[in-house]
Amino acid sequence: MQASAPSCPRGGDGALAKRTTSRQEVLVFLALHGKLAAKLIFAATAPLVLAATGPDWREAPDRVPVVHVAAGSFDYRIAGAFDREGRPVDAPVRRFAVGRGLAVMKTQVTVADYDRCVAFGGCAQRTAKTGQRPDAPAVGVSWQDASAYARWYAKATGKAWRLPTDAEWAYVAGSRFADDAVTSDDGSGSFARRWLAKYDEESGRTAVEKAPRPVGGFGENERGVADLAGNVWEWTDTCYLRQGLDAEGEPTGARTVNCGVRVVEGAHRAYVTDFIRDARAGGCAVGIPPANLGFRLVRDEPSRTRRALGRLQSWLARA
Amino acid sequence: MFTRRALMAAAAVTAIVAGMPAKADDISKLPREHVELVAPPFIHAHEQATKAGPKVIEFKMTIQEKELVIDNEGTKIHAMTFDGSVPGPMMVVHQDDYVELTLVNPETNTMAHNIDFHSATGGLGGGELTLVNPGEQVVLRWKATRAGVFVYHCAPGGPMIPWHVVSGMNGAVMVLPRDGLKDETGKQIKYDKAVYIGEQDFYVPRDEKGKFKSYESAGEAYPDTLEVMRKLTPTHVVFNGKVGSLTGKNALTSKVGERVLIVHSQANRDSRPHLIGGHGDYVWEAGKFANPPEKDLETWFIRGGSAGAALYTFREPGVYAYVTHNLIEAVELGATAHFKVEGTWNDDLMKQVSPPGPIGGGARTGALEAPAQHKH
Numbered sequence: 026m027q028a029s030a031p032s033c034p035r036g037g038d039g040a041l042a043k044r045t046t047s048r049q050e051v052l053v054f055l056a057l058h059g060k061l062a063a064k065l066i067f068a069a070t071a072p073l074v075l076a077a078t079g080p081d082w083r084e085a086p087d088r089v090p091v092v093h094v095a096a097g098s099f100d101y102r103i104a105g106a107f108d109r110e111g112r113p114v115d116a117p118v119r120r121f122a123v124g125r126g127l128a129v130m131k132t133q134v135t136v137a138d139y140d141r142c143v144a145f146g147g148c149a150q151r152t153a154k155t156g157q158r159p160d161a162p163a164v165g166v167s168w169q170d171a172s173a174y175a176r177w178y179a180k181a182t183g184k185a186w187r188l189p190t191d192a193e194w195a196y197v198a199g200s201r202f203a204d205d206a207v208t209s210d211d212g213s214g215s216f217a218r219r220w221l222a223k224y225d226e227e228s229g230r231t232a233v234e235k236a237p238r239p240v241g242g243f244g245e246n247e248r249g250v251a252d253l254a255g256n257v258w259e260w261t262d263t264c265y266l267r268q269g270l271d272a273e274g275e276p277t278g279a280r281t282v283n284c285g286v287r288v289v290e291g292a293h294r295a296y297v298t299d300f301i302r303d304a305r306a307g308g309c310a311v312g313i314p315p316a317n318l319g320f321r322l323v324r325d326e327p328s329r330t331r332r333a334l335g336r337l338q339s340w341l342a343r344a
Numbered sequence: 345m346f347t348r349r350a351l352m353a354a355a356a357v358t359a360i361v362a363g364m365p366a367k368a369d370d371i372s373k374l375p376r377e378h379v380e381l382v383a384p385p386f387i388h389a390h391e392q393a394t395k396a397g398p399k400v401i402e403f404k405m406t407i408q409e410k411e412l413v414i415d416n417e418g419t420k421i422h423a424m425t426f427d428g429s430v431p432g433p434m435m436v437v438h439q440d441d442y443v444e445l446t447l448v449n450p451e452t453n454t455m456a457h458n459i460d461f462h463s464a465t466g467g468l469g470g471g472e473l474t475l476v477n478p479g480e481q482v483v484l485r486w487k488a489t490r491a492g493v494f495v496y497h498c499a500p501g502g503p504m505i506p507w508h509v510v511s512g513m514n515g516a517v518m519v520l521p522r523d524g525l526k527d528e529t530g531k532q533i534k535y536d537k538a539v540y541i542g543e544q545d546f547y548v549p550r551d552e553k554g555k556f557k558s559y560e561s562a563g564e565a566y567p568d569t570l571e572v573m574r575k576l577t578p579t580h581v582v583f584n585g586k587v588g589s590l591t592g593k594n595a596l597t598s599k600v601g602e603r604v605l606i607v608h609s610q611a612n613r614d615s616r617p618h619l620i621g622g623h624g625d626y627v628w629e630a631g632k633f634a635n636p637p638e639k640d641l642e643t644w645f646i647r648g649g650s651a652g653a654a655l656y657t658f659r660e661p662g663v664y665a666y667v668t669h670n671l672i673e674a675v676e677l678g679a680t681a682h683f684k685v686e687g688t689w690n691d692d693l694m695k696q697v698s699p700p701g702p703i704g705g706g707a708r709t710g711a712l713e714a715p716a717q718h719k720h
C-alpha cells in the first residue's frame with residue numbers, strides 16, 4: 026500500500042516520497058487485515074512513533090531533496106575569538122561528535138522555496154536585487170529571516186528543521202570546510218605581526234562572482250551535499266564566542282557569548298550581525314566579504330529507538 | 345671656509361637668478377630632462393631639494409578613453425584618463441622649472457580633450473592652448489612659479505568639463521621648493537617615501553531595479569550620467585579609480601620610523617582625509633608650500649579642485665586606514681586606503697592592559713565544548 030507521490034518540483038526525493046504511509050491508511054489496512062496481536066502492538070507503539078516522527082522519519086512531505094549524513098565525529102577548529110595570556114590566537118581544535126546523524130537539505134533554500142514562505146506569511150520579503158531565478162538560492166536574507174523560514178518550514182512539514190550549528194555545517198561540508206587559522210604568523214607572539222599576517226591572508230582571498238547560480242551550480246561534496254562554499258554563504262545558529270585561554274590552551278575566565286552576531290559559513294568563515302542581509306567589507310576590514318547570504322536547514326535523524334519503532338510499524342503494516 | 349653668512353649670500357644670489365624671468369631664447373639654453381611618468385599611487389623618482397638651476401622637464405601623457413571596473417561588483421564606466429590611470433600620473437618639478445608636456449590624443453579615441461593646470465599661469469591653465477582632437481597632439485610649456493601640490497584636469501568646454509573630470513580625467517602636479525619642504529621655523533623636512541592618492545567621485549546611472557547600468561559607449565552613457573551628476577550625490581567615492589585599489593593586496597606599505605608624504609587631490613568635490621591610528625605631523629592643507637605647515641592634525645580638509653599634502657612618521661606597526669572622514673563615503677562608497685606598517689610595537693604609546701572579557705572579569709572556567717546551539 027502506497028500513498029501517491031506528492032508532486033516533487035525539483036525531483037530527487039521522489040523515491041522516498043513514494044513510500045509515504047499515512048496514519049489513516051495504516052488504520053484502514055489494519056481494519057481490513059489486522060490480527061489481534063498486531064493491533065495491540067501497533068496501538069502501543071503508533072502514538073509514540075507518529076507523535077515523534079510522523080509516519081516515517083524519512084518520508085516527510087519535504088519538497089526538497091535531503092541528504093542523510095551519518096553520525097560520526099571529527100576534529101574541528103571552533104568558531105570565535107580566542108586570546109592566550111592576553112594575545113589573540115587561533116581558536117582551539119576540539120573533537121566534535123554528531124551523535125545521531127543529520128538530515129540536510131541537499132541544496133540551499135531557493136527563491137521559490139523562500140517565496141512560498143513569504144506567500145504563507147511566514148517570512149519577510151527579501152530585499153536582494155539579484156538571484157531572482159526561482160531555482161537560485163534565496164540570498165539577501167538575514168539570520169532573522171532564515172530563522173523565521175526554519176520556524177515556518179518546521180511547522181509546515183511537522184519536522185524539526187532548523188539552522189545547523191557551525192560545527193554541524195563543518196561536519197557536513199567535509200573537505201569544503203575552510204580552516205581559518207592564521208598560518209603565516211611567524212609565531213613571535215607579536216600582536217602587530219599576527220595582525221598583518223591575518224590581513225595578508227584575508228587579502229589573498231579570491232573574489233567570486235556575485236550572481237548566484239541555479240542550485241547545484243557549485244557541485245557536490247563527498248557527502249553529496251551541493252553548493253557548499255560556492256558564492257552563497259550560509260547562516261548557522263552559532264553565536265559569536267569570546268574566550269580567554271591559559272598557557273596550556275585551556276579556557277580560563279568567563280566566556281562572552283554574543284548572539285546578536287552569528288557565524289556564517291562558506292568559502293571562509295565570517296561573523297555577521299543577525300539582521301544584516303548583505304555582508305560588506307569596508308573601513309579597516311579587508312578581504313572579500315561573503316558574496317551573498319543564504320541558508321539551508323538540517324534536522325536531527327531520529328534516535329535508534331525511534332527508528333526501531335518505525336521499522337516495527339512498517340513490518341506490521343506489511344504483515 | 346663656508347661661513348653661515350657666505351652661505352646665506354650664495355642662497356640670495358641663487359634666489360635672484362632663479363626669480364628673473366627667462367626669455368624664450370634663454371629657455372632654449374636651459375638643461376632639459378625627460379621624465380617617464382608612473383601610475384599612482386607611485387610617483388616618479390625625484391630630488392626633494394636641488395642645488396642645480398632651473399630646467400625644462402619634459403613629460404608625455406597619452407589620453408586613453410577606456411572601460412574601467414570601479415567596484416567589486418563589476419560596475420563599469422567609460423572612463424577618460426590621462427595616461428590610462430585614474431587619477432592621472434603625478435608630475436614632480438621644482439619651483440622655477442619649466443614643465444613641457446606633450447599631450448597625445450590617439451586616433452582611437454572619440455572625443456576632444458585638453459588640460460588645465462592649476463599650477464600654471466594664464467590661458468585657462470593651458471586649457472585654451474591644448475584642445476586636441478583624436479589623432480592630434482600638442483606641446484605646452486608652463487613655468488612652475490608657485491610651490492605646492494596642484495590639480496590638473498581636462499576642461500574641454502561647457503558641460504563637457506564636469507563630465508570629463510568625473511570620468512577620471514584629473515591628476516596632480518607637485519612643485520617642490522628648490523631647497524625642499526620646510527617646517528614652521530624654516531628648517532628643511534624630508535620624507536622617505538611619497539604616495540599619491542587621487543580621490544574620484546563617480547556618478548553611475550541605475551536601472552529600474554536599482555542595478556548599475558552599463559552602456560555601449562561614453563556618448564550613450566552621457567545623458568543618464570548627467571542626470572545623476574546634477575543630483576550632486578555620487579554613487580562611488582574612491583581612491584585611485586576603484587573601490588579597493590589601495591587595500592588588501594594593493595595596500596600601501598611602510599615601516600615604523602618611516603616618514604611618508606601623502607599627497608591627496610580631489611578635482612571636483614570636498615574631502616576630509618584622516619589616518620585612522622595616526623595623524624598629520626605636518627600638513628599643508630591647502631597644499632601650498634610657501635605657507636608653513638599645520639601640525640598634529642587629526643583630519644584635514646581638501647577643497648574640491650585642490651590638492652593637499654600631509655607628512656607622517658609611523659610610530660606603531662599594524663594596519664592603518666586612510667579614509668575620507670565622511671565615513672559613509674569611506675565605507676559605503678569606497679574612499680578607503682590601507683597602510684600595512686611593519687615594526688616593533690611600542691607599549692608606551694599603546695597597550696591592551698586587559699583583553700576584552702566579561703565585565704568584572706568573572707572566573708568561570710570549564711571544558712570548552714564546541715559552541716553551543718542556542719535554542720530560541
Ligand SMILES: [Cu+2]
Nearest residue numbers: 457498508513
Ligand atoms: Cu577630456
